[in-house]
Each structure stands twice: as C-alpha cells, then as structure tokens.
Amino acid sequence: MSRAMEKYLREGLAGTAFCPGCGHGILLGAVLRAVDRIGVKKEDLLFVSGIGCAAWIPSPNIGTDTLHTLHGRAVAFATGAKLANPKLKTIVVSGDGDLTSIGGNHLIHAARRNVDLTVICADNQIYGMTGGQTASTTPVGAKSSTDPGGNIYRPFDLCKLVSAAGARYTARYPVTQPRKLIDAIEKALRQDGFTFVDAVSPCPTQFGRRNQMANLKKLYSTVESLCVTPAEAEAMDEETRLHHFAIGEFVA
Numbered sequence: 001m002s003r004a005m006e007k008y009l010r011e012g013l014a015g016t017a018f019c020p021g022c023g024h025g026i027l028l029g030a031v032l033r034a035v036d037r038i039g040v041k042k043e044d045l046l047f048v049s050g051i052g053c054a055a056w057i058p059s060p061n062i063g064t065d066t067l068h069t070l071h072g073r074a075v076a077f078a079t080g081a082k083l084a085n086p087k088l089k090t091i092v093v094s095g096d097g098d099l100t101s102i103g104g105n106h107l108i109h110a111a112r113r114n115v116d117l118t119v120i121c122a123d124n125q126i127y128g129m130t131g132g133q134t135a136s137t138t139p140v141g142a143k144s145s146t147d148p149g150g151n152i153y154r155p156f157d158l159c160k161l162v163s164a165a166g167a168r169y170t171a172r173y174p175v176t177q178p179r180k181l182i183d184a185i186e187k188a189l190r191q192d193g194f195t196f197v198d199a200v201s202p203c204p205t206q207f208g209r210r211n212q213m214a215n216l217k218k219l220y221s222t223v224e225s226l227c228v229t230p231a232e233a234e235a236m237d238e239e240t241r242l243h244h245f246a247i248g249e250f251v252a
Contacts (some may be wrong), residue, residue: 001060001240006034008042010063017056020215021208024122026175028057031093031120033110034185036158038089046081046088050074053129054095054122060233072102075110078117089189092119096137097127100156104136111165114193120185121158121196132206140242142211154242157242158198159250168193171249176224184249200227200245 004166018024035045039049045067047058059068069077074094082090091101099107099121110117125142127133132145136159141150159170169191171184181199188195202208202219213219226244228236233246 005029005036008032008035008062008064008248010060013061014115018053019203021202021204021219022053023095023175023199023203024054024057026051026178027054027093027120027199028061028106030175030182030185031057031091032062033182034173034189035091036147037186038189040089042091044087046078046090047083048074048078048090049090050093050094051129052095052098052127053124053203054093054115055095057122058091065077072098073097073106075103075106075117075119078119079106079115080159082116086116090117092117093122095128095160096125097122097130097133097135099129100158100161101127101136107162108165110111111162111167111194111196112167112220114168116193118185118188118191118195118197119162120188121198123158123198123203125155126203128203128206130203132210134206137194142207144206145210155247159246160194162194162196163251166194167196167251168196169195169237169249170251171196172198172200172227172245172247174223174227174245176200176220176249177206177227177247180247187252188247200247246249 045064048067049055059066132146137155138151173181208219
C-alpha cells in the first residue's frame with residue numbers, strides 16, 4: 001500500500017487478516033485507489049460487507065463508516081442504509097459465497113430495483129473462511145471440502161446474472177490486472193444506480209491447495225492464463241468456456 005493511500009486506513013492496524021498470497025490484499029488497494037480518484041469525502045462513504053475472508057477487506061481496514069453484517073445480508077443492509085441516508089456513497093465489498101450463494105436473491109433484486117449501490121465481489125471461486133466448500137462460482141471439476149471428487153455443477157457467470165437483472169454497469173477483471181480493475185471500480189462508483197464489479201481473486205489456502213495450485217506463482221499464472229475477452233469466450237464451446245474468465249466491461 002502506497003503512503004498516499006494510508007489516509008484511508010484505520011489507525012493502529014498491525015496488518016491484514018489475509019493469508020499469504022491472498023488476492024484480497026490487492027483488491028483492497030484497488031478499491032482505495034478508485035475511491036481516491038472520485039474524490040468523495042470519508043464522512044460520505046459507507047462500506048458494507050457480510051461474512052467471510054472478503055468481508056475483512058473494508059472492516060477493519062478502511063477508516064470510514066463500515067457495516068460488518070450477517071452472512072449473505074450485505075446488500076440488504078446496504079439498501080437500508082442508502083434509503084436512510086441517500087447522500088452516502090455506499091459500497092458493498094464481500095465474497096462470492098456471501099453475495100451470490102447465501103445472499104443471491106438480495107443481489108439480483110437490488111439490481112432489478114436499480115438500488116444506487118456499487119457491489120464489488122471478491123471472487124475466489126470457493127468459500128474461503130468457513131471451510132473451503134463449493135460455492136456458486138466454483139468451476140466444474142474443481143475440488144473443495146464438500147466436493148473432494150470435483151464440482152459437478154456449472155458455476156454462475158456473475159456479470160451475466162446481474163446484467164440480466166438490470167445492473168447499470170458490470171465488469172470483471174482479475175487482481176492480476178490491477179490497473180484495469182481500478183478503472184472498472186472507478187467507473188462503477190461514478191455511475192448512478194446499481195453497479196457491479198467481479199474481481200477474480202486467487203485463494204491459495206482453500207482453492208489452490210485443493211486443486212494442485214498451492215504454489216503462488218502457478219496459481220496466479222493459471223488465473224491470468226484463463227482470462228479471455230468476451231469475443232474469445234463466445235467462440236469457445238460451452239465446456240471450454242466454463243473453465244475460463246471472460247474479462248472486460250459487459251454493461252457500460
């Protein structure tokens with residue numbers, strides 16, 4: 001974290017709660033840089049998160065008002081806060097399990113209602129903190145604590161999901177491409193209405209070690225190699241497409 005971003009961090013931090021190599025630390029830096037670009041005052045910011053590794057990105061790290069809420073209920077709490085105080089720039093940062101499995105209905109209905117929120121999904125394709133279970137984003141064939149033989153169900157394409165529900169801006173980038181990720185978060189924050197950024201964030205502890213990618217270099221290079229453009233993804237057969245990340249802006 002550069003010195004210029006320290007003004008957004010809570011005083012007295014001894015470090016983050018993230019495992020060595022977790023992509024969530026990179027995402028924390030990306031979120032703060034995007035917030036810095038839009039120039040919003042700290043007192044006009046509210047971060048909301050649920051339960052899980054990604055929920056620790058805003059709380060306790062970011063020194064603004066934060067709501068660390070019930071599992072799966074981050075979007076619901078954020079909606080209530082925004083209705084109570086519309087001037088707040090309200091940002092939800094939470095994980096794929098929290099936002100799209102436990103809290104999936106809140107996500108799609110907030111998009112449908114065009115609630116003025118920016119939702120950033122720290123997408124590591126697994127339940128990280130609560131035991132390494134299969135999530136709604138776990139790729140077909142990937143192993144988890146609940147699917148040691150490999151997941152048999154196709155994952156959600158989160159950007160397609162919220163785009164179809166009515167989101168005004170959707171984008172996906174991995175933390176291995178931080179400049180593009182920062183730009184996407186900034187665009188989402190500047191757009192009125194419901195906006196969504198899917199941030200692919202490698203998890204070495206749960207996903208990596210269960211899928212022969214505990215080595216950080218291999219894990220991060222694999223994530224980068226699986227990123228393709230939307231056009232490249234559409235040219236793939238369905239089975240191949242399910243094992244890649246289409247990155248870019250989908251609704252802009």
